[in-house]
Amino acid sequence: MPKLVVFAPFAARHRQLIEQSAAGLETVFLSAGLSAETQKAALSDAEIVIGEPEWEAVAASDTLRLLQMTWAGTDKYTRTGKTFPDGIALCNASGAFGPMMAEYAVRQLRAFYPNSFNGQTALILGAGDVGTRTAEQLHEQGATCIGVRRNTTEKEPCFDRLCTLHEAEDWLCRVDSIVCCLPNTPETVGWLNAYRIGLMRQDAVLLNMGRGNFIDTNALTEALQTGRLRGAVLDVTEPEPLPEDHPLRQLSNVRLTPHIAGASFGVSDDTEDRIAAICCENVRRYLQKEPLRNRVL
CATH class of the missing domain: 3.40.50.720 (NAD(P)-binding Rossmann-like Domain)
Structure with a gap:
């Protein structure tokens, strides 16, 4: 049998x-x-x-x-x-995993924006199931959502605009928050490097619940240490887990969680x-x- x-x-x-x-x-x-x-x-x-x-x-x-x-x-x-x-x-x-991860993203961003998302713009890198669910919640609360995906022809009501990852660079200086939920591909590894982090607004918040290797950890650490960015929420990191003495663990404008955004069994x-x-x-x-x-x- x-x-x-x-x-x-x-x-x-x-x-x-x-x-x-x-x-x-x-x-x-x-x-x-x-x-x-x-x-x-x-x-x-x-x-x-x-x-x-x-x-x-x-x-x-x-x-x-x-x-x-x-x-x-x-x-x-x-x-x-x-x-x-x-x-x-x-x-x-x-x-x-979309619903749970969307709830995680909105809850974590609330720590930086406790009053309202109304009038804010969010760049969501990865407009698949997780990104779309996140955009739905943010859009319902008044945020403008820009979604990043390969195919930009299929429109979603929760996204005010769709663009490719290449085009996303132009949005980095124009958004209040950046939510990363892209898969691990050769195109995405190290995409958010020092140069692109430098394009982000000083009052912007970065949230990563996709893959840790999407971000240059050293460049992000420096930007957060110097006040170049408002804050970051990191559910995934490179390396993972971060060493106990890593500077990101000491910063008050960083929220670290142990890869739990998409937890399932027993959670x-x-x-x-x-x-x-x-x-x-x-x-x-x-x-x-x-x-x-x-x-x-």
Whole structure:
């Protein structure tokens, strides 16, 4: 019998839904913290896996055909310098984290703008699910939102304007806040460098909940130390975590959080519900030979 292996701490109600979506498969739930060797054994005859098993376990399987992640980011498999195995579809859980991360962004920005977002302009670098949800909340509270994405032809009501990452440089000197939620790509690594930080307004606030390597940490530290920027909220950093003696930890205009903006299992039932729904839908789609949702490879 074909087998589905789950390496994620789903609640009992979600396990039941996964089993229902995988009718006809042997479904096995295992701990996410197993060794690579144990994972290899578990995947040796599995057709579908949900979770984030180690690369070695995925590459060693001759039977695996679908890897459904519970994360939105796929760096673990796509930024390794290795070629992802042929014949295995890789899907992420994009769409599950937007509401929670938007709430995080608005709550953190409130520390710098406690009265109102009315009349402010926000540049949202990454107008996907997370960025769009963030823009919706800010727009509802009176902010003008500029969204950054590759495709600028598909309009969103919450964005007053869309532009490309190249065009975003022209907006840095014109906005009150910059929200970073871009994925890790060669184009985005180090994009917010010393030169571009220097273009930002002195009263601007920077919030990063995308990837730490999007920002030149040394340049940002200097700008915050010298009062060149009003403040920063950093849920992700480069390196991560920051060393205990890093200057950013000592600055009163910096809010650091330990990569929790998109927390899910054991933190947010709503987010876990959405992750489970995506996983169940893709298991069903796979079994019915329908196009998969959120397919990356």
